[in-house]
Amino acid sequence: MRKLIYFVHQSLDGFIEGPNGEFDWPLMGPELSAYSIGLHDRVDTFVYGRRTWDLMSSFWPQAETMSDDPHDLKFAPLWRETPKVVCSTTLTSADWNTRVVGTDLGAEIAALKAQPGKDLLLTGGAELAGVLTELGLIDEYHVVVHPVVLGGGKRVFSADRSRFNLQLAESSTFDGQTVLIRQDRVAA
Numbered sequence: 001m002r003k004l005i006y007f008v009h010q011s012l013d014g015f016i017e018g019p020n021g022e023f024d025w026p027l028m029g030p031e032l033s034a035y036s037i038g039l040h041d042r043v044d045t046f047v048y049g050r051r052t053w054d055l056m057s058s059f060w061p062q063a064e065t066m067s068d069d070p071h072d073l074k075f076a077p078l079w080r081e082t083p084k085v086v087c088s089t090t091l092t093s094a095d096w097n098t099r100v101v102g103t104d105l106g107a108e109i110a111a112l113k114a115q116p117g118k119d120l121l122l123t124g125g126a127e128l129a130g131v132l133t134e135l136g137l138i139d140e141y142h143v144v145v146h147p148v149v150l151g152g153g154k155r156v157f158s159a160d161r162s163r164f165n166l167q168l169a170e171s172s173t174f175d176g177q178t179v180l181i182r183q184d185r186v187a188a
Helices: 028-038 050-066 069-079 105-114 126-134
Strands: 004-011 015-017 044-051 084-087 096-102 119-123 141-148 164-172 178-185
Touching: 004 126, 015 126, 028 069, 028 178, 044 050, 044 069, 044 105, 044 126, 050 069, 050 084, 084 105, 084 141, 105 119, 105 126, 119 126, 141 164
Parallel strands: 004 119, 004 141, 044 084, 044 119, 084 096
Antiparallel strands: 004 015, 141 178, 164 178
């Protein structure tokens, strides 16, 4: 069975965006970029919530015209080529090799996990991550902690969730500034 991996950047105080929705603080050095690109070797489908989809689809299709950052230049073609799933009850269609799901999220994501193929990668999206966590559908949590305290904003999970256990699978430091904490969900 395919795994669903949640990959997210957060501040030291547990926020994925600042008080005004800012996401200008993550530090993507060469080592973290290499880890991120390497993680994409494990997956064949990207999963997004609608808000994250809006951000991703407004940048990655034309990233090369908007940025000369080495990570952006390497990831943009991967993003365009990789099939994507957007979980939304308001969006009806999406471009860039994207399917929209939303009527029975738990069943639809479980069905995706049961299909043959590589793993699925959920990026960002506190609300969607919270729902999928509550449904027990996220198998791995890859949390990159950045050296910033935002003092408020959106938490890594959008609401209180039931307690569940995790097992440390990996921890790494990248570029002398960020720390990856990879936790696997422990079966209940």
